[in-house]
Amino acid sequence: MKKFLALLLTFSFVLFFAQPAGAAGVSQFIIINKSKNELAYYENSRLNSVFKVATGREKSFTPEGKFKIVNKIVNRPYYSGHIPGGDPRNPLGNRWLGLNARGTWGTTYAIHGNNNPNSIGTYASAGCIRMYNNEVQWLFSKVKVNTPVVIASSSKSYDSIAAANGLNPSSLPANSSGNLKLGSKGTEVKELQRTLTNKGYSTKGIDGIFGKNTDSAVRKYQKANKLKVDGIVGPATKKRLGML
Known part of the structure; x- marks a missing residue:
């Protein structure tokens, strides 16, 4: 037994x-x-x-x-x-x-x-x-x-x-995995945080999590660069940041 x-x-x-x-x-x-x-x-x-x-x-x-x-x-x-x-x-x-x-x-x-x-x-x-x-x-x-x-x-x-191979990738701009916004996570968010910090817009940490501090840094950057201030990192913001 x-x-x-x-x-x-x-x-x-x-x-x-x-x-x-x-x-x-x-x-x-x-x-x-x-x-x-x-x-x-x-x-x-x-x-x-x-x-x-x-x-x-x-x-x-x-x-x-x-x-x-x-x-x-x-x-x-x-x-x-x-x-x-x-x-x-x-x-x-x-x-x-x-x-x-x-x-x-x-x-x-x-x-x-x-x-x-x-x-x-x-x-x-x-x-x-x-x-x-x-x-x-x-x-x-x-x-x-x-x-x-x-x-x-x-x-x-x-x-x-x-x-x-019969798979259907989304038709997004090259090197883009889609819009980044509050709640997004991953390696591209880390890249965003690192880029913003290097440009003088601190995200108060590079952890790959798009939280309130990253949202605030994005909005400040968008305002300073005459972009739509919505906290969403789409193609226009990515291009200005040099992420595309």
């Missing part, structure tokens, strides 16, 4: 951390460009963030095509090396986003963290896509099971790669 209960608890634990997070809509997808070793994350059909990654040591190691995320695991053990999940020696890092590539089901190929940050941006893996641990943790919190993932080697824009 004790052995049965122990097995049941272990099975429940694995289910908890590998369970599907719900079907993703087509407005959320990922593109990995092996030519640049970059991962582009789209949310609401708009380019949200671009991260440096590591891909296969040889071109054939990281499969190309259209796949999907089929499981999400926190602190996946490194079975072949007998290293438990969460161990600093674990080369898989702290998050695993499994892909259904080459007939596998999230067990062989994945977007994951790593314990060698110097490898990011290079061709270093046995086929997986490596990210910095803090960045894959952020991505893990965003994407859902069934999120489409396109892996390609291309000189085209991310929007072009998306369109060629």
Whole structure:
């Protein structure tokens, strides 16, 4: 009975951390460009963030095509090396986003963290896509099971790669992920805060959260530059700030 209960608890634990997070809509997808070793994350059909990654040591190691995320695991053990999940020696890092590539089901190929940050941006893996641990943790919190993932080697824009694979990116100005306003969060908000601060309009911190202080700084900048004073950072304000 004790052995049965122990097995049941272990099975429940694995289910908890590998369970599907719900079907993703087509407005959320990922593109990995092996030519640049970059991962582009789209949310609401708009380019949200671009991260440096590591891909296969040889071109054939990281499969190309259209796949999907089929499981999400926190602190996946490194079975072949007998290293438990969460161990600093674990080369898989702290998050695993499994892909259904080459007939596998999230067990062989994945977007994951790593314990060698110097490898990011290079061709270093046995086929997986490596990210910095803090960045894959952020991505893990965003994407859902069934999120489409396109892996390609291309000189085209991310929007072009998306369109060629049946995905529909929003038609926004280049390098724009949409309007920023009170309540917005993310790396582009950090860029906005940094830019405003450098121009003498303090946001009282660079934390990636568009709060009241950032709103106040935006309005002051808009007023000083004869822009519409609404606190919304759209194409006109971004262009004046040099963010487009």
